[in-house]
Amino acid sequence: MTETIAAQGEVRALGPADTDRYCNHLTRLDADARRMRFFADVSDFHVLFHAGAALSDGRVAIGYVEDNEIRGACELLTSTDDPHGAEAAFSVEQDWRCRGIGGLLMTAMIDAARQRGVQRIELQCLKTNLPMQALAARFTSDLRQIGDTTLAVLDNSPAAAG
Numbered sequence: 413m414t415e416t417i418a419a420q421g422e423v424r425a426l427g428p429a430d431t432d433r434y435c436n437h438l439t440r441l442d443a444d445a446r447r448m449r450f451f452a453d454v455s456d457f458h459v460l461f462h463a464g465a466a467l468s469d470g471r472v473a474i475g476y477v478e479d480n481e482i483r484g485a486c487e488l489l490t491s492t493d494d495p496h497g498a499e500a501a502f503s504v505e506q507d508w509r510c511r512g513i514g515g516l517l518m519t520a521m522i523d524a525a526r527q528r529g530v531q532r533i534e535l536q537c538l539k540t541n542l543p544m545q546a547l548a549a550r551f552t553s554d555l556r557q558i559g560d561t562t563l564a565v566l567d568n569s570p571a572a573a574g
């Protein structure tokens with residue numbers, strides 16, 4: 413029998429003090445997950461560099477933390493060409509998936525984005541990434557197939573919030 417354990421950790425903002433923990437989380441992703449997360453095969457050095465930059469350049473970074481370890485995370489990177497647009501990226505470690513942690517991170521990220529005036533959030537993933545599309549589909553019906561990628565667009569404007 414497979415047992416699904418509910419998420420018991422906390423979802424919180426990540427900052428520079430979490431860099432080692434974040435690096436360890438990203439390093440624990442297997443090769444497939446790294447490819448899905450970064451759209452490329454990336455080295456441990458790339459992951460180390462990414463973790464340091466992501467937690468110090470002012471972007472929104474939110475983690476799912478359990479027993480002082482980051483097991484899931486989401487980053488929100490503002491668009492260079494749209495002051496109200498941003499792109500989000502997610503990672504949840506294999507043994508922590510399908511417990512709703514992606515959904516918890518998405519909800520916290522949407523909230524943080526709204527506080528920063530982000531009105532349009534894009535989520536890009538490979539077409540073969542069915543878990544990410546299932547996660548995105550819980551928050552938007554605007555999923556576009558573009559080549560071998562899927563683009564999900566979340567309307568985060570005050571009007572959409574009602």
Ligand SMILES: CC(C)(COP(=O)(O)OP(=O)(O)OC[C@H]1O[C@@H](n2cnc3c(N)ncnc32)[C@H](O)[C@@H]1OP(=O)(O)O)[C@@H](O)C(=O)NCCC(=O)NCCS
Pocket residue numbers: 444445446448449484500501502503504505508509510511512513514515516536537541542543544546547550
């Ligand atoms: C995508 C990801 C973040 C989801 O995290 P998670 O904590 O498992 O998310 P949730 O538990 O909230 O939801 C997972 C959804 O995927 C679905 N799912 C899981 N495996 C699936 C599969 N093989 N086919 C279709 N759907 C699948 C689950 O049923 C669930 O959808 P539902 O709630 O509609 O049933 C995680 O799988 C991950 O980190 N993948 C590797 C990195 C990545 O792909 N990042 C995204 C690109 S930035």
